[in-house]
Amino acid sequence: MNASRFSAPFAAEAWPAPAKLNRFLHIVGRREDGYHLLQTLFQFVEYGDWLHFELRDDGRVVRASELPGVAVDDDLVVRAARFLQAQVPCSSPGVTIRVDKHLPMGGGIGGGSSDAATTLVALNHLWHCGLDEDALAMLGLRLGADVPVFVRGRAAWAEGVGERLTPVDIDELWFLVVAPACAVPTVAVFKDPELTRDSAPIRMRDFLAGGGRNDCAAVVYRRFPEVAVAAEWLAQFTQPHLSGTGACVFGGFPSSAAANVALASLPAGWRAFVARGLNRSPLLERLIRG
Ligand SMILES: C[C@@](CO)(OP(=O)(O)O)[C@H](O)COP(=O)(O)OP(=O)(O)OC[C@H]1O[C@@H](n2ccc(N)nc2=O)[C@H](O)[C@@H]1O
């Protein structure tokens, strides 16, 4: 899983879609429509998918890469592009989109949401739509709860269903992220009767003092034993955390070297990567470059 390091020599025109980690995740209540109210801290990592956009003048949105198990019309990059198209009053521009997919699907590290956000930000620029960050984030929220944080590109303390964002600056540790060979459907975790749904709200200072856990972990470890095994393995080196609703588990290290020592003893056949935590998404640097 090393080909997607953002330091790799990718084509200058490619757009990054980084992964995110939930440094903690508490469920503090439930909305009337059944959606869960969260407190979480999103941080990006220097690792992710790469997207390529080729403009076309026939108004069509075409997907040039396959995504196993995801039909074209369901692909979040296609949905994001069509969604933006529908907002733009000018003549209908088209695009061919190719995704170099590296992030595991259903991994809890936001691959689909990040791809969607990068599509919104890149096409807003390439199609000269002129939407500002707030408008793009609002569009993004209609595609998924995690899309706004990727659009805004700043590590954030999040509340609500993840849309109430306050930018933060936290330690940019090195992380070892282990991707168990299973996808965890978010909906299955949120439907589980044993899920903790009444955590007391915490403050940023509580997290900084070592507080915060992932309320989904017990349910995920019970229903997906591969995830529990990965967390136990990681615990030999550092405290393991579940990201989002899984399946990925991660641990922080003070240096790249320390994280790579752990990576070197990864059991055969497991997938994992080492990457630095980032408070600013590489998508923002790419946008500035134009
Ligand atoms: C909980 C997080 C934390 O990052 O998990 P991950 O997806 O990253 O693992 C996300 O906010 C997930 O957001 P996202 O992945 O966009 O979830 P969606 O597809 O919108 O939700 C799938 C289903 O999960 C339930 N759901 C989702 C989010 C939420 N705050 N409460 C819920 O109850 C709803 O039943 C919804 O229909």
Ligand SMILES: Nc1ncnc2c1ncn2[C@@H]1O[C@H](COP(=O)(O)OP(=O)(O)O)[C@@H](O)[C@H]1O
């Ligand atoms: N471009 C995309 N990349 C990844 N998943 C996508 C994409 N488009 C649609 N999906 C769907 O969204 C689901 C969740 O994807 P993903 O964001 O990778 O996981 P998570 O929300 O657990 O971080 C996938 O299982 C897949 O069915």
